[in-house]
Amino acid sequence: MTNPASTGQGTVSGTGQSDFYRAVWRWHFYAGLLVLPFLITLSITGALYLFRDEIDSFVHADLKRVAIQHAETVAPSQMIAAALDAQPGQAVKFTDPPRPDASAEITLTTAGNERVTVYVDPYDGQVLGALPDRGTVMWTVRYLHSLRYFGPFARALIEIAGGWSILLVGTGIFLWWPRGRKGGVVSVRATPRRRVFWRDLHAVTGLFVGGVIVFLAITGMPWSNVWGGKVNEWANGSNFGYPSGVRVDVPMSDQKLNDTFKTSWVLEQARVPESVAADGAAQAIGIDAAAAAFDRLGLHDGYVISLPRSPSGVYTGPVYPDDLHQQRVVHLDQYSGAALVDMGYDDYGPAGKWLEFGINTHMGQQFGLANQLLLFAACLAIVAMSVSAAVMWWKRRPARRLGVPPVPSDPRVFRGLMAILILGGLLFPLVGASLLAMLALDWAVRRLSGGKPQIRSA
Template identity: 60%
Template sequence: MTIQTSGGLPPDAARRAKASNLYRAVWRWHFYAGLIILPFMITLAVTGGIYLFKDEVDRIVHADFMRVEPGGAMLQPSALIAAALAAQPGTAVKYTDPARDDQSTEITVQSDEGAKAVFVNQYTGEVLEVRADRSTFAWTVRYLHSFRYFGPNPRKIIEIVGGFSILMVLTGVYLWWPRGQKGGVVTLRGTPARRTYWRDVHAVSGIILGAFIVFLSITGMPWSGVWGGKVNQWANSGNFGYPAGLRVDVPMSHDHLDHIAKTSWSMEQAQIPETAPPIPDMPSIGIDIAVQIFDEMGLHRGYSVALPNGPTGVFSGSVYPDDLTQQRVVHLDQYTADALIDMSYADYGPLGRWLEFGINTHMGQTFGLLNQIVLLLVCIGIVVLMVSAAVMWWKRRPSGKLGVPPMPSDRKVFIGLFIILGIGGVIFPLTGITLAVMIAFDMLWQRISPAA
């Protein structure tokens, strides 16, 4: 006698049907996620691969004003600022120490036309270039990579793409799982003319790159519009990361560090201390002495000095080199030269340290050239992964149709999948909203497609 399940199928057939239904459900949502993020993933991979070598590329592309011939003593910072203001009238707001002897000095000037970057030869005082602030090739690539180039709202795409890429990896691993299959697990079958070949290229490259994609997605989230902003506020709540002893009795302004100088992501919302109201006629120490003090304190080369923005402002020196241990922020009283706050990477809270490590590694800086090369190969692999997905879909889709994977015969398998998707949507809100829209659209399409 044959034992049958409640659905009228023998146990083995029921198990196979259940597995087939689950596979179809996962495949369907893997397809949808890929359809949404494919062009963005290619854009992120290409721009990210270029930005890994930002310093090297900038020195080549902008050699005419970024490179100088070392010779003789460097001029005082005040003289360089004066030369910059003569070429570009306005208010000097930041002085950036050259990271190398053959690199020019950058002075940031706030003018009527907006912020300007003025590049000055520190040996001769010659102004080499005046251009919009953060308009170099590397900055342009960075803004394209984060979608900030197109304004604040498109940056939210980062969160959607990041959340969906994690979903892609998780569902992709399930689809890749061998299940007794011998070919196409870690090898390629057939020739480029066949869909099987591109399926294997996609599956094998995906399983190799999966962990890297998840890492890059999570560490790229700090730049997203909603998730990144909320985590940033949380990480900086109560000046998170500042050593408490240095904060005691130090007046704080309402301004934040990122408003006046480039800073690490976890410190963007850190408040700036205020100089105590000065004694009448008490002079400021000036930029020359401030830079001398920063040099004596051992700030890593390439540090920036944000100039005081008023009588109670401070000289804020900050530097974020590839070596995380050399990250440092120092705020000097502009009258007494006292260090109101002196903070390094070791002083960050645990969340700040982990965030900075992830971001630094994401940008290819933590492990030097090896970090750059590995992530460059990952970026190339992501392009291959996306292209193989597009080719595979094109070869599989029916003529004149989108080629959405078939619906499972038992819709109950979607329940567990939707719960997992919902959890991910709560963690990444914009991804969750997009998922909800997709689910509604898919349900609507199922209703109208038979009639169509």
């Protein structure tokens, strides 16, 4: 953002008001310095991931797409047998085709303890090929989006970036406020050769996309390490990790749902029930009977069946379609086929429902194509904002200087701003820690510069 007091775009009246403007501008600069590289990366990977099904179906068409036939599909056990013939190992998961033109997926563990997904034509049971589990191009994009490839420290940086993004929007709106200006409020002036063009592009784009940035930052927080983990514990309640108020009156194992497969955020801590054989000689019902039971219970197409791995294991059938109300997790006793736990979105508590709604919208699922297109446009706008901020800074920075906005003449104006920043730090612990680091940096910059402005006027 530019300083109206120095650019002729308006006047900040009064020394106190001018000092407060400088303080906000200074912290907007720091927030941008920290956040913009992450915003660009998150926006590009997020824009791609919005169309994950479409992109994966195109890139991996030979594995994921089949010709629709007017015939019954073969039994899951037959598809699993074909997969094991092609890739020896132990089957751990069967994924029902989500659409008539989609293949079935059998996930297995090899002798080398590696996970492989084998794709099978559900109409004739022929193996189409295999990939490492979560080896599709969209799983790669997802891991890049979350920085999972770079370890827990890098993932913690996303939590920090999310909190500072909210600060960036709040200070940006304050800096954008017209204060008597007419140009550059909702329109872009001049040409790309002039700095005012990049200032207006940054400010006006931020005005329209700021709310989306805040929404994405807040709804992305549940996946964070520190804040997300604590809120997850609170939202789950205390009843075996299931939402508060839901009675789970069956024997439970120590295994969590998230240890077996990717589940909904609310149920990550939920424990898996145990099968109990009334007779020691009882036989498991088998995958075909389990699939038939899930069909009778009305699970949405595309459900997963996690196979029991011990005498007390269960058949677990989770499904997470775009429609939140169709989200469901069912556990079947492997001997009787009875549903031990049948949990859906409508069973979640108020906090769980709101968090899942936010996550679903964040991923572009809740409102169909409109949801995807809106967030895709927002991602492009965020990249444009980030690029315009970098260009604007480059055009105004002094030679061989960082170009930090000027220090207010009265340091007391920082008190109100600091109170807001500290409140944000208490809500988001990692953001608070980074705030202390930025305060130390600001103190060092002021000492080195002798408190003199580091930005030249327009």
